[in-house]
Amino acid sequence: MVAEGVLEGLDPDQRAVAEAVRGPVCVLAGAGTGKTRAITHRIAYATLTGVVAPQRVLAVTFTTRAAGELRGRLRQLGAPGVQARTFHAAALRQLTYFWPRVVGGEPPRIIDSKIGLVADAARACRLSYGRSELRDVASEIEWAKVTQHRPEDYPAAVVRAARRPPAEVVDVARVYAMYEQLRRERNLLDFEEMLQLTAAVLTDHPEVARQVRDQYRYFVVDEFQDVNPLQKLLLDTWVGPGRDDLCVVGDPNQTIYSFTGATPSYLLGFTAEHPGAKTVKLTRDYRSTPQVVRLANGVIGQARGEAARRHRLELVAQRADGPEPVFNEYDDEMAEADDVARRARKLIEEGVPAREIAVLYRINAQSEAYETALAAAGVPYVLRGAERFFERPEVREAVIRLRGAARAGADAETDGTGLILTVRHVLSGAGFSDRPPEGAGAARARWESLAALAQLAEDMAADDPRAGLPEFVAELEERAAAQHAPPLEGVTLASLHAAKGLEWDAVFLAGLAEGTLPIIYAETPEQVEEERRLLYVGVTRARAHLSLSWALSRSPGGARRRKPSRFLDGLTGKTTTHTPARVDRGKRRGAKGPQPCRVCGRPLTAAVERKLGRCEDCPAELNEGLLLALKDWRTEVSAEQRVPAYVVFTDATLQAIAERGPESLEDLAQIPGVGKTKLDRYGEAVLALLNA
Known part of the structure; x- marks a missing residue:
């Protein structure tokens, strides 16, 4: 792609970001203003104009999904060699590479969750915590570590930060100290220690710092309002003294993670730390209608405090009413x-x-x-x-089947239709069908997961009709690595x-x-x-x-x-x-307060009981023949309208109809689940079945 072509289609403020190819640069980007578009075009423009080589760029963000999106956009813009990673992924990559040289021996094992180790530490301290308490204490230890407070400093830090610890302060401090002791004894690293250790390696070993700083000379940090003190320490170590090719992007109005140690002070104080830094504000909102934007401005417009007033971003809607x-x-x-x-x-x-x-x-x-x-x-x-999409058993099984089919050369056709049919055929072996199972529950959830993969194949075929199964599997593996789940229906x-x-x-x-x-x-x-x-x-x-x-x-x-x-x-x-x-x-x-059971009179609170109008264990006369006839009718209607059966009527609604036997449209309308739209659409047909 030609460099000037990268600037086409950008609004004036986005273009100002893209053309500011030398740092320091601070981008204050409101919600929906196209910040990702602006910074990816800035990186691509800098590489295409020769300002920096792609492999010398490190773009840092906070989630694997966001990092994956950055890499995807940069590939499309002609800058495929740029490294886009989370803080933790970048630190782990460097620590793993330099460990044999600067430390030696068996590298520590990274733990994904602190909860197990916190449980061991609590038991060693003779404290008994439930699952939710363990999770809260683990979060508190994480806060202490990212704000760089040791166990002995923790009680005073809690007072200064006006925090509400999940347990007695002294107990949390004891568990924190034991957690650190056990972690060292077992040769384990948590994510915070990984960042701390990476920064320490670069600080204590000048030759390592020189190598890293020679590799990465051009930095972009997204969501800078969410940076915590430990991440800022590592970033400063990466950049090094006397260098300022740093672009930060953030929105002070979206600072919502301070309870984890994140602080907007680095974003708001960027120009003080980097005198002469260029500041660009993105305020054109391309996401929301003027009505939504007006309310958003009203909510944040009432914010109190000098910093909030000074750095407020007033969004300007670009969409139609x-x-x-x-x-x-x-x-x-x-x-x-x-x-x-x-x-x-x-x-x-x-x-x-x-x-x-x-x-x-x-x-x-x-x-x-x-x-x-x-x-x-x-x-x-x-x-x-809830559970991550690519960790669901049915998704793991489906990916294995698709990978095997790709190796076997399952899709001979090279058009989009061939990809769609091949993926659906492979997924059928994992339990996928064109029609979803009735009701909710595990079967429905499994079908939804497989349907999301089938839809992803359709989307890929629409974007690239030449894509085949190997390309689809590669897309799945990249999404899995970035935890970029396809949208579920x-x-x-x-x-x-x-x-x-x-x-x-x-x-x-x-x-x-x-x-x-x-x-x-x-x-x-x-x-x-x-x-x-x-x-x-x-x-x-x-x-x-x-x-x-x-x-x-x-x-x-x-x-x-x-x-x-x-x-x-x-x-x-x-x-x-x-x-x-x-x-x-x-x-x-028909009554104030909770709906009573029509059999025993007890207040009904469960949704299925309110739909049936009775307690689940109360006796009721059920016309089973009528219920079967209603389900057969629903199957025909759902097939004709090409919608899932539950969209017509749920099982609980059909059972309520079969139990109550309404004699008129007015009676039918009293059954929960039969709204005006469904009454107009299906009411006469249901009454005809009842009369028959």
Whole structure:
């Protein structure tokens, strides 16, 4: 590619980044402003104009997925030799290479998780922790290490940082000290020690430092607002004294990981540390509609503190108008989850793909209500942050089968159709079929994983009709190395922290009540402001459809004492004490509070019980012949409409119909799972079956 061609299609600010080929450079990039595009074009332009050789560039980011995306874009731009890695991957590569020369002997083993070693350390200290407590203590040790506090310094550091440790401070310090002792005795390295040791090797061995600095002369660091003190130490060691070819990119408005030791101070203080540094701001938002951008600016515009005001990025929307954000208030969390599921299903029926919808919440414990509600509504979902895609047994089996088929030369055809058919044929041996299994559960999850691989083959064939099975397997292996999972066909459920860096057509921000956002233990002004930035991150994940909601009580019939988040003050169109239109559970189900069992009268809380209208173990008259007839009818309809069977009606809804035997459309409409759309579409056919 010709160098000038790399600059084509960039907006003025992006082009300013790309043309600033000599450092130091600081890019303040707002959400959706094309920062990855800007920095990859900058690297490509610098290599194509001869400013730097590709192999002399090190681009550093925070996730293997982001690093993989950088490498992919750079290849397309004609800079395939650039190294794009995470801090940990780059450090491990260097440490492994230099270990025989500077240390010798058996290199230590890298541990992926601290929890096992923390458990051993706790037992040695005669302390008993559960699984969640072990995880929290491991996170606390990680914070202490990245902020470079030793066990004896830890108690004082906790006080200075106003942290809330997961256990007694003295106990955490004891476990931390024992953890370090056991780690050394067993010749183990955790990720933090790996960074520390790499920096120490370069500092203590000048010949190693010279070799590394000769290899890498040109640095780009993405998400610089998330750098912690240990990563900054290693970066400074890499760059070395007297060199300034460093470009950093970040957004102070998206600083949401300070609890892990990350700090925006390095981004905000970059020009002070590097006098004469060029600063470029990216504010043109290409992701979201003006309506979403207006709300995002409103949320972050209320941020308090001098630094927040001085470094605020006011986004300017570049897309056409879309729907206004919707604010909903509910009596309780169950009603909120039910209505979010109903509205997600409506979006899917209107043509929004399920994978382009997300429900985001503050803490992972909130996911259960939405898992239940979506399952009851017949909406597929994917829980982000659960088991990694490429580590799932069915995916590992499928990749092995595809690899074997590629070695055997399974795809003789070289057009896109041949690739698609070959992949589907191989996946069929792992249990894949054109039609998904009914219901949810393990079988459905397995099918969804294999379907994602089949869809990836279709996408690859569309991009490159000449691609064959070997190219597809190579793509899978590269994605596995980068943990770059293909999109699964389901509504995404994720915490706000896990959603950073992602985007969807439609986003539901749920549980926006005081005590949850900001979280109750956000006590200092700095902690509260980080919670505000967390909401800003959530808002800016949405391209077009955005819904924000909260519940006044936790449980049906509970005291309605909650208040909407203070971060919404003045942004809902009216004061947040006003109640927008919401689902009225009393009108919908005929009574205030929880729905009673129609057999024994006990309040129903489980989604499947509410759909059936009774406790699962209460007796009910079931017309089994009618249920079979309804399932046969559903199979025909789903085949005709080319949709999964559960999209027509779920098993639980069909069972409720067979049990209750509604005699009119009005009776049918009272059964949960039969909304207006399905009543209009299928009501007469269902009644005809009942009458027959």
